Amino acid sequence: MNLNIVGAGFSGCITALNQKNLFDNINIFDYKNNIGGILNEIEFNDSFFLNGCQYLDVNTDWFKTLLSTNLFNFHEFNHSYSSYTNLEGYVNSSNNVAGPIFDINNFDLKLFKKKNTINSSIKENFDQYPESIKKLLSKWFNNFKLNDKQIHFLSLQSIQLSRVFFNKNNNEIFNLKNNYKFLDDIIGVPRSFYTNKPLKAAIPFNGYNKFFKTLKNYLEDNHVKFYLRSNIKLLKGVDDYYFNNEKLKSNQLTLWAANPVPLISTLNLGKIQNPFIKVNLYHFNIISNVNSFDLFKYIQVYSLEDPILRIYIYELDNHPKIVVEAFQTADIGQINYSLNKILEHFNINIDYKFIFTSLQIRHIFYTIEDKKIFDKFSSNNSQIIPGAWDSYSRNDKIEKIGKNIEKIR
Numbered sequence: 001m002n003l004n005i006v007g008a009g010f011s012g013c014i015t016a017l018n019q020k021n022l023f024d025n026i027n028i029f030d031y032k033n034n035i036g037g038i039l040n041e042i043e044f045n046d047s048f049f050l051n052g053c054q055y056l057d058v059n060t061d062w063f064k065t066l067l068s069t070n071l072f073n074f075h076e077f078n079h080s081y082s083s084y085t086n087l088e089g090y091v092n093s094s095n096n097v098a099g100p101i102f103d104i105n106n107f108d109l110k111l112f113k114k115k116n117t118i119n120s121s122i123k124e125n126f127d128q129y130p131e132s133i134k135k136l137l138s139k140w141f142n143n144f145k146l147n148d149k150q151i152h153f154l155s156l157q158s159i160q161l162s163r164v165f166f167n168k169n170n171n172e173i174f175n176l177k178n179n180y181k182f183l184d185d186i187i188g189v190p191r192s193f194y195t196n197k198p199l200k201a202a203i204p205f206n207g208y209n210k211f212f213k214t215l216k217n218y219l220e221d222n223h224v225k226f227y228l229r230s231n232i233k234l235l236k237g238v239d240d241y242y243f244n245n246e247k248l249k250s251n252q253l254t255l256w257a258a259n260p261v262p263l264i265s266t267l268n269l270g271k272i273q274n275p276f277i278k279v280n281l282y283h284f285n286i287i288s289n290v291n292s293f294d295l296f297k298y299i300q301v302y303s304l305e306d307p308i309l310r311i312y313i314y315e316l317d318n319h320p321k322i323v324v325e326a327f328q329t330a331d332i333g334q335i336n337y338s339l340n341k342i343l344e345h346f347n348i349n350i351d352y353k354f355i356f357t358s359l360q361i362r363h364i365f366y367t368i369e370d371k372k373i374f375d376k377f378s379s380n381n382s383q384i385i386p387g388a389w390d391s392y393s394r395n396d397k398i399e400k401i402g403k404n405i406e407k408i409r
């Protein structure tokens with residue numbers, strides 16, 4: 001059996017790594033001249049900068065496989081995430097949670113209500129919270145200028161908004177979460193309630209571009225073939241699929257680990273609404289010493305005053321840097337002001353210099369209608385394997401793709 005993989009991003013390449021011993025031949029196609037997709041760094045004046053807050057989970061089989069080759073060099077660290085929430089007119093913050101935090105005196109279960117359907121919208125998800133929280137979440141979400149009645153609530157994971165947190169009463173909330181499933185889905189407690197184990201993560205020591213070059217060489221040595229500058233089109237005839245005009249043979253499976261929009265359209269499965277967002281990335285060099293505790297710190301921001309979404313302090317080739325992800329409407333003056341204020345709030349004392357800004361289109365949201373099309377596609381069990389487009393986290397994507405392949409192989 002042979003496997004074609006369309007898209008040499010993280011999903012496609014790691015799937016090739018996981019499946020290399022299970023297929024006779026694996027071919028990977030990408031329309032770009034290099035592999036790595038959105039993980040590739042951005043080059044500016046001969047320096048490289050991360051394309052957003054991008055780290056890898058070390059507790060996965062594929063990471064262990066990579067380590068066992070002795071070809072890769074990673075920065076491994078205790079992953080720390082923080083929340084800076086300023087939705088109620090004052091700051092609630094934590095170094096143990098990465099969602100929005102609300103003030104609470106008495107936790108009243110009666111103020112929460114369960115939504116009716118599984119395929120519900122972001123608005124219906126927010127409607128489960130007490131009035132004041134619901135209003136603030138909707139107001140903040142409006143920054144994305146998307147219709148919260150159309151977008152599937154599961155895409156809230158991508159902005160760490162599937163659960164909200166409270167600054168008090170966590171013991172009581174933890175017990176209620178165990179008794180009420182719907183509450184468990186929409187409210188979080190700090191991770192320490194479940195485990196004391198530190199969360200480990202990694203980024204390639206010399207960056208993702210070099211990481212993918214090494215991965216490509218390793219996969220090629222293991223009989224995986226790469227076809228770059230290949231824009232793949234898949235068509236469906238009466239009974240057969242055509243892969244760039246060539247009929248797919250019965251011993252060929254195709255994984256579509258790439259943009260699903262043209263695929264769904266040419267297979268006549270409907271039209272994906274594709275509610276993308278634009279995010280500005282602000283790149284800084286750190287020009288002072290950084291406390292090792294602050295390195296690889298990741299701060300999730302929910303604020304009606306600050307245009308920032310996330311802050312990530314990282315290091316590439318021994319150079320410490322910051323990437324700030326922000327709503328597109330922000331300007332560098334506002335970013336500098338908010339960044340300074342937030343770092344100060346967390347007692348992070350570093351000097352930094354703004355280098356440049358870049359724009360990123362993110363396909364992290366999908367509508368309820370898009371999800372129905374994805375589900376229909378997945379239940380089809382054909383020769384075409386969906387790339388887990390509705391999963392956000394890299395691990396979820398890889399796991400789901402693995403299961404989809406196993407089902408058909």
Ligand SMILES: Cc1cc2nc3c(=O)[nH]c(=O)nc-3n(C[C@H](O)[C@H](O)[C@H](O)COP(=O)(O)OP(=O)(O)OC[C@H]3O[C@@H](n4cnc5c(N)ncnc54)[C@H](O)[C@@H]3O)c2cc1C
Pocket residue numbers: 006007008009010011012029030031032035036037038039230231232233257258259260261272274275363364365366367370387388389390
């Ligand atoms: C509703 C929805 C809409 C989306 N729309 C888009 C979109 O418009 N554009 C987009 O880039 N992603 C889109 N995506 C993202 C898509 O999910 C990911 O590209 C895919 O799942 C692979 O994951 P990755 O992390 O490896 O992605 P990536 O790092 O983005 O890697 C994907 C790779 O595929 C390559 N590629 C894309 N199309 C082709 C093709 N036809 N032939 C050969 N190579 C190809 C790219 O060059 C890239 O290297 C969308 C996702 C959703 C849920």
